[in-house]
Amino acid sequence: MLGRVMEEASTARPLVEVEDLRVHFPVYRGTVLKRKAAVVRAVDGVSFAIARGETLGLVGESGCGKSTTGRALMRLVPVTSGNIRFDGEDLLSLRGEVLRRKRRHFQMIFQDPYGSLDPRMTVFDIVAEPLLAHGMGGPDLRDRVQSMLERCGMNPRYIRRYPHEFSGGQRQRVAIARALILEPSFVVCDEPVSALDVSIRAQVLNLLVELQRDLGLTYLFIAHDLAAVRHVSDRIAVMYLGRIVELSPAAEIYRRPAHPYTQALISAVPIPDPRAEADRQRIVLEGDVPSPLAPPRGCRFHPRCPRFASLGAVQKARCREEEPLLRVLGDGRQVACHHVD
Amino acid sequence: MSELLLQVRNLHVHYPVDGGVSRAVDGVSLDVRRGETLAVVGESGSGKSQTMYGVLGLVPRPPGRVFGDGAYFEGEDLLRASERRLRGIRGNRIAMIFQDPMTALNPFLTVERQLTEVLEVHKGLRRKEARNLAIEMLAKVGIPDPERRIDQYPHQFSGGMRQRVMIAMALLCRPSLLVADEPTTALDVTIQAQILELLRATRREMDGSIILITHDLGVVAGNADRIAVMYAGRVVEKGPSREIFESPLHPYTRGLLASVPRLDAEQKAPLVPIPGQPPDPSRLPSGCPFRPRCPAATARCAQEYPPTRSAGPEREVACWVA
Numbered sequence: 080m081l082g083r084v085m086e087e088a089s090t091a092r093p094l095v096e097v098e099d100l101r102v103h104f105p106v107y108r109g110t111v112l113k114r115k116a117a118v119v120r121a122v123d124g125v126s127f128a129i130a131r132g133e134t135l136g137l138v139g140e141s142g143c144g145k146s147t148t149g150r151a152l153m154r155l156v157p158v159t160s161g162n163i164r165f166d167g168e169d170l171l172s173l174r175g176e177v178l179r180r181k182r183r184h185f186q187m188i189f190q191d192p193y194g195s196l197d198p199r200m201t202v203f204d205i206v207a208e209p210l211l212a213h214g215m216g217g218p219d220l221r222d223r224v225q226s227m228l229e230r231c232g233m234n235p236r237y238i239r240r241y242p243h244e245f246s247g248g249q250r251q252r253v254a255i256a257r258a259l260i261l262e263p264s265f266v267v268c269d270e271p272v273s274a275l276d277v278s279i280r281a282q283v284l285n286l287l288v289e290l291q292r293d294l295g296l297t298y299l300f301i302a303h304d305l306a307a308v309r310h311v312s313d314r315i316a317v318m319y320l321g322r323i324v325e326l327s328p329a330a331e332i333y334r335r336p337a338h339p340y341t342q343a344l345i346s347a348v349p350i351p352d353p354r355a356e357a358d359r360q361r362i363v364l365e366g367d368v369p370s371p372l373a374p375p376r377g378c379r380f381h382p383r384c385p386r387f388a389s390l391g392a393v394q395k396a397r398c399r400e401e402e403p404l405l406r407v408l409g410d411g412r413q414v415a416c417h418h419v420d
Numbered sequence: 421m422s423e424l425l426l427q428v429r430n431l432h433v434h435y436p437v438d439g440g441v442s443r444a445v446d447g448v449s450l451d452v453r454r455g456e457t458l459a460v461v462g463e464s465g466s467g468k469s470q471t472m473y474g475v476l477g478l479v480p481r482p483p484g485r486v487f488g489d490g491a492y493f494e495g496e497d498l499l500r501a502s503e504r505r506l507r508g509i510r511g512n513r514i515a516m517i518f519q520d521p522m523t524a525l526n527p528f529l530t531v532e533r534q535l536t537e538v539l540e541v542h543k544g545l546r547r548k549e550a551r552n553l554a555i556e557m558l559a560k561v562g563i564p565d566p567e568r569r570i571d572q573y574p575h576q577f578s579g580g581m582r583q584r585v586m587i588a589m590a591l592l593c594r595p596s597l598l599v600a601d602e603p604t605t606a607l608d609v610t611i612q613a614q615i616l617e618l619l620r621a622t623r624r625e626m627d628g629s630i631i632l633i634t635h636d637l638g639v640v641a642g643n644a645d646r647i648a649v650m651y652a653g654r655v656v657e658k659g660p661s662r663e664i665f666e667s668p669l670h671p672y673t674r675g676l677l678a679s680v681p682r683l684d685a686e687q688k689a690p691l692v693p694i695p696g697q698p699p700d701p702s703r704l705p706s707g708c709p710f711r712p713r714c715p716a717a718t719a720r721c722a723q724e725y726p727p728t729r730s731a732g733p734e735r736e737v738a739c740w741v742a
Contacts, residue, residue, distance in 0.1 A: 140608035246697045276463040277635050281679035281693035303609065306638075310681035310691070333683055347613035348683050349638025353662045355684055356642035363617055364610045367578045 092167060093128035094265055094297045095152065100125045100161035102147050106372070117372050121147040123321035125161075126405065131264075134291065134298040136312030136329065138305050138344070142371055143318040145301045149267040152299065153187050154178060165265065183213050183261035190270035192250035196242040196257075202228070203238040206256045213261060224260065230293075231256040232286055248279035252286065259290065267299045272307060284311060305348045309333060317341050320379040321371055323405055327412040337414040339386045378403050378417070386418060394418060425597055425629050426452040426475070429489035431499075433467070433474040436483055442702035444470040446653035447488075449728070452597065457623060457630040459644035459661070461637065463698055467653040468633045472599050475499075476514065477506040494596070512542040515590035519602035521582035525574040531558075532570045535589055542593050557588040561618060580611035587618060596628040603632075604639060616643060637680055641665060646734075649673050652699055652709035655728070659735040669731055669742040671714045708740070716741040 100122055108116035122144040129135045137145045150156045152163060154170065163170040165185060173181055189195040196205055206224045210216055217223075225235040231252045242250055251271065258266060268287065272280040288311055291298060302308045308315060309329050316326040317340065325338040336342045343362040350356055364383050369375055381387050381398040390398070394417070403415040433445035445467040452458050462468040473479050475491045475498055491498045493514065498506065510516070518524045526534055535557070536550035545553070551570070558566035561584045574582055583603065590598055600619065604612040620643065623630050632644060640647060640661065647664045649657040649672065657670040668674045675694040696713040699705060705712055711721040720740050728738040 140610065248697060276698065277637075278463060278676060278679060278694040279697060281681075281691035282695070284681070285691055285693055304681075305609070306681040306683040309683060310685075343610060345683070347609045349612075349616075349636065349642050350682055350684055351637035351641050351665065351677065351680055352682070352684075353641045353665050356638075361613065361617075363613050367580060367611070368608070 091131060094131045094166055095129040095299070096162070096164040097128070097148075097152070098126050098162040098164075100148065100151060100163065101159040102144070102151050102156055103159045119371050120321050120374060121371060122151060123371075123374070125318075125321070125323055127316055127323065127326060129265075129297055129299060131297055132291075132295055133314070134300050134312045136308035136315040137299060137301045137318065138303065138308050138315060139318035140303060140344075140368060142320075142368060144321040144371070145318050146269055148318070149187065149269050149299055149301050153185060153267055154182075155187075180213070183209070184263050185265040185267070186258040186261065186263040187267045187269060188251075188255055188258050188271045190274050192247055192254050192274065193242075195254055196250055198242055201239050201241055202233070202245075202253055205242070205253060206260055209257060209261050215261070224256075227256045227260050228253070230290070231259070232282070246279070247275050248282060251275060251283050255283075255286065255290070259294065259296075262294070263296070265297045265299075267301065269301045270303070271300075273302065273304065280307070287311065305344065317344065320369065320374045322379060322402075322415065323413075324380065324416070325412070325414045326405065327414075331410075331412055337408065337412050337419050338380075338416050339384050340380050343385065377401055378415075390418065423454045424451050424492075425454045425494065426450070426631075427490070427492040428471070428475055429491070431471060431474055431488035431491060432486065433470045433479055434485045436485075437702045440702050442700075443653050443704060444701055445474055446701075446704075448650070448653070448655055450648055450655065450658075452629050452631060454596075454629060455623075455627065456645040457632055457643060459632045459634060459640040459647045460650060461634060461640055461647055462650035463635055465652075465698055465701060466650040467701070468650050469601055470653075471650070472516075472601065472631065472633065476510055476516070476599075477501070477503065478510075508542070511538055511590075511595075512593045513595055514597045514599065515593065515595040516599045516601065517583070517586045517590050517603050519605045521579075521586040522574065524586060525582065527574055530571050530573055531577075531585055535570070535585075535592060538589060538592050553592065554588070557592055558585070561585075561588045561591070561622075562614070563588070579607055580614060583607065583611075583615050584618065587615075587622065591622060591626060594626060594628075596626075597631065598622070598626070598628060599631045599633070601633045602635070605634070605636070612639075619643065637665075637676065649676075652704060653701055654709070654725075654738060655736075656710065656739065657735075657737045659732070663732075663735060669735065669737040670710075670739050671716050671742065672710050675713075675715075708738075714741075 102122040104119040104121055105115045106117045107113045139145045151158050158171055203224055207220055228235050233252050272283050300311055312329045315329050315332045316323045319340050325341045336345050343364045346362045362385055366383055375382050377399040397417050403417050405413045405415045407413050428450040431445055431448045435442045448471050460468045474486045479486050535554035536547055539545040539550040555566045555570055563569055563584050604615050644661045647661050648655045651672050657673050668677055678692040679694055694713055699709050707722040707724055708726055711717045726738045726740045728736050731737045
């Protein structure tokens with residue numbers, strides 16, 4: 080099954096294609112005479128593609144635009160410019176009822192299983208609702224809800240209970256069942272395990288991997304936990320201040336990160352092994368992430384870049400003036416840095 | 421090196437709940453040596469923070485109840501100390517930093533006011549002297565331009581900078597024990613690296629001890645000399661950091677280590693999750709509270725809580741099977 084999916088992935092058109100995506104949020108000042116005071120460039124020129132059956136990991140620190148990217152793909156935030164093609168179709172041109180009907184093919188799993196489930200609905204109603212909303216009820220509704228819950232590791236006996244009766248891990252299973260009941264082909268997982276207890280995270284990560292294999296799903300897996308992302312992803316995109324700075328196969332990103340920011344990020348992730356920790360070279364970045372209201376000119380990372388200091392005057396000027404584009408290195412890695420060969 | 425700074429013996433922190441008792445801490449014993457970092461590791465609800473709240477007199481009483489055989493800090497039993505005495509110790513001999521500095525810093529006061537107050541209350545310094553010391557400390561914890569920033573309010577600082585302010589405040593009185601409760605959990609990973617680096621430097625300089633409370637095994641690995649693993653209000657395993665990671669004895673510790681994805685692991689090597697979920701501390705199962713999730717449980721585990729026993733020169737474990 081997996082082999083077939085992979086084969087298809089290499090020949091067929093990607094399921095999701097994103098081209099120069101920009102999501103800018105205006106910031107208003109004043110209450111009566113509102114005027115635009117500034118623009119938050121949450122996502123500022125992002126391009127990538129996700130093959131069928133693939134998991135693309137999206138990592139970065141708070142405010143880098145990773146969640147906004149996921150929401151834009153779900154058509155949950157207004158897109159400023161760019162293109163999103165889903166299964167070859169121009170997603171941004173869809174409106175109204177056509178868009179609503181299309182939604183069952185792409186679904187989202189959120190971080191907070193406490194906030195994403197309606198506390199007044201039973202588990203059954205929560206999982207059945209999307210089917211009913213899309214007019215896909217039918218006489219076998221109960222069976223389908225039960226078997227999806229079972230598939231997600233929930234005992235179908237609990238079908239008449241309410242979300243507050245469950246732990247975080249179980250609620251996340253309900254949220255996953257709800258997202259998958261419409262048999263979507265593409266799922267955005269936005270920090271799906273960050274709110275869960277350490278001993279529960281592996282259960283949910285394993286479940287997501289299993290469901291992908293069995294149902295042929297395509298994932299965009301958004302998280303700040305690089306170790307979890309690397310565990311589930313085929314390729315990983317690293318974002319910084321609204322742009323992708325590196326996009327590489329997951330196996331490569333730890334072994335030989337190309338972008339100076341990726342290198343710093345990797346070196347900052349603690350490894351649960353004292354010997355491994357003692358042997359590591361740490362790159363501790365100075366300062367904080369600049370505001371996406373006013374990203375630095377040129378390369379957005381240059382004010383914090385550990386490599387910048389050792390560059391010559393001409394090279395430095397280039398970092399200050401010219402925004403580096405994502406370019407392909409010989410070995411399938413893509414990096415947006417003027418000074419990586 | 422072996423001199424004990426803090427000795428906690430059989431500590432309990434209980435809260436009444438409908439028709440019963442929630443045993444947040446259920447008989448914890450810990451030692452902290454001078455100059456070491458002890459990591460207390462556990463999931464939410466394991467009692468790791470409540471243990472320190474109990475020791476420091478921070479459990480609201482009533483409804484909470486704190487009792488035990490003692491919590492000796494530099495020879496003095498804090499469980500039997502007066503509130504007045506505890507106030508003289510907290511923030512002075514024992515300082516604390518929390519996950520969210522915004523809840524610990526007063527949003528209505530400038531950083532200067534908050535830092536100098538510590539020195540005026542505990543050391544009887546005058547405002548001017550205190551201000552100079554505070555500026556010096558802010559510079560030491562890596563806050564740029566401290567003469568100007570000291571007059572700002574907490575909301576004018578970023579998350580990482582606020583945590584630095586908290587650390588500066590904690591270190592002002594030169595405490596011999598720093599309790600860091602999830603100090604980097606709310607921070608991004610590159611900022612976490614900065615703060616952990618600062619804590620390591622701090623410990624070298626202050627020549628005191630640190631209790632690092634965390635759920636993050638990665639943070640523990642690079643920063644602790646010894647580890648106490650907590651589960652359901654008890655310490656299930658204790659020992660030197662390297663030994664715990666290399667040869668964990670308790671099935672819970674083993675399970676935890678096998679279930680965490682590692683950045684340096686073989687890709688897609690399957691994670692082995694711990695089944696089930698942690699118990700409700702007001703409805704603990706009989707015998708060992710980990711038993712319902714334990715792959716090695718026997719009939720005996722359902723009957724009696726396993727006593728803590730020695731398992732090597734520096735190791736202790738509470739398990740019938742290990």
